Amino acid sequence: MADGTAPSAGVAAAEAAFRAAQKRKMWRRRLLPLAGVAAFLLSWAFLVEVLQVPPFVAPSPTAVIATLIAKFDMLMRNLAVTAMEALAGFALGNLAAIAIATVFVHKKSAEEAFFPVVVLINTVPVVAKAPILVLLLGNGMEPKIAIAALICFFPTLVNMVRGLESVNPQAMELMRVLSASPREIFFKLRVQNSLPYLFSALKIAASTAVIGAIVGEWIGSTVGIGALIIQATYNFDTALLYATVVVGSCFSVLFFFAISLLERMVVRWQAPVVA
Helix, strand or coil, X not given: CHHHHHHHHHHXXXXXXXXXXXXXXXHHXXXXXXXXXXXXXXXXXXXXXXXXXXXXXXXXXXXXXXXXHHCHHHHHHHHHHHHXXXXXXXXXXXXXXXXXXXXXXXXXXXHXXXXXXXXXXXXXXXXXXXXXHHHHHCCCCHHHHHHHXXXXXXXXHHHHHHHHHCCCHHHHHHHHHCCCCHHHHHHHHHHHHHHHHHHHHHHHHHHHHHHHHHHHHHHCCCCCXXXXXXXXXXXXXXXXXXXXXXXXXXXXXXXXXXXXXXXXXXXXXXXXXXC
16 A cells, blocks of 8 residues: 555655646746836836936836826727738738748749849838838828738748748658648648748737838828827827837737737647747
């Protein structure tokens, strides 16, 4: 009896220690970011107070929070426009990247011919692309969506091509031995292998899509986060300027975490790949 009880007690103790360690790790992941944000806000308030920074140069955190509360409805109306542009550009740019990556993997001649063109377009700064797209597409939401799509496109294309091509040779040979069709090889092997790479790119695109939409609004728009930033800058309303930046950044963070959550639900068989 004693011989059987001791091992089971040891296993139970090990399991309890493991659960406790996992719980501490979970709380650490939650509390450390909050502590970092709190330290940043306290440092900001301290420096503004000690250095006597004028409010039109850098407002205090309390002034920014007060503006967020007082002008919450206006900020949300403008955020809704930017969010629609960013989400539409995110979807359009990533779908185009996935489609072209599929073509590149199956047609090497197409990759060799057109990949340098893609790289060339990507090297053009966003602020230079924006006026051209405004001239081509008008002053509505279309150029903002196009800019967000372009800024998402290249990272997803590169990661998707890499993921589709970096298939285990032994797995590929096994599929061929089993007489798998090209369609089966693509969907059951290449696509599955590319998902970690794809989600790494999507997490990057989640932030850059918002940046693209805001930059597009700087060029020509009367609504949206970008337009509100320009208006607040011209009016020297720094509290509103900072509040607008905070709202845009919070949306980017939430978008990033939404993609990360989707990745955890979809990619369960291996750790995410860092782009």
